[in-house]
Amino acid sequence: MNTETLQGIGLNDEQIRSVMAEYGKEINPLKQAQANAEQERDSLKSQLEDVNGQLSEAQKNSKKGSELQGQLKDLQKQFDDSKAKAEEQLQATKKDYEIAAALSKAGAKNDKAVKALLDTEKVNFDDDGKLIGLSEQLEAVKQDNDFLFADENESNTKPTITSKGNPNPDGGNGNKALADYSYQELVALKTDNPTQYQTLVEGDK
The missing domain is CATH 1.10.287 (Helix Hairpins)
Structure with a gap:
């Protein structure tokens, strides 16, 4: 109008x-009512856009958080694996040292030969850190292969023994310490030449 x-x-x-x-x-x-309605509409529209923006950002952060959690889990696994490997290596080194000490105490003349007759997989540590599973094996090996062990009254040092009538094929003086023989060589020598084997074990008299 x-x-x-x-x-x-x-x-x-x-x-x-x-x-x-x-x-x-x-x-x-x-x-006025129309103007107020339009103003309220624009305000609600603005609020909705703001909420949508916050939701989108929250979704992005959630995804980043999930990725970060995955990375942290991977790093934790790598750390746990490295720690377990280091502890395993430390235990192996400690076990080798303890076995070597036990062989020396038992009077082994050739640690390598004696150790080859042991099942070291069955040797472990108890809760107190003491070696278990070795003494029984060591005693059995000693009973079956006493020539690999020194008598209790013998010196702990390992003298160089020269076997009689056995010149070095390379033209040397024929000196070869008992400790230089492998277990297989000692067994072969005992079978093929018992006299020389006995001389080697007891030394020149």
Whole structure:
């Protein structure tokens, strides 16, 4: 509705002003309500966009967090594996040292030969850190191969023994310490030449 429309229906200026005033009283609140509704709509739209942005960022962070957790798990596994391997190597070194000490105490003349007759896989440590599974094996080996062990009254040192009548094929002086023989060589010598074997074990008399 406008002035020209009212003039067209024959209203004078006073009547037009009166009608327009009444029309304004009705339409202005509607316009204000519409403006308020549009403002509220724009505000809600802005809030929705903000929430969507936060949700998207949260999803990204969640994915990054998941990836970070995966990396941390991988690093922890690598650390645990390295630690377990280091402890295993340390135990192996300690076991070798303890076995060597036990062989020396038992009077082994050839540690390598004696150790070859042991099942070291069955040798371990108990909860107190003491070696178990060795003494029984060592005693059995000693009973079956006493020539590999020195008598209790013998010196702990291993003298160099020269076997009689056995010149070095390379033209040397024929000196070869008992400790230089492997277990297989000693067994072969005992079988093929018992006299020389006995001389080698007891030394020149």
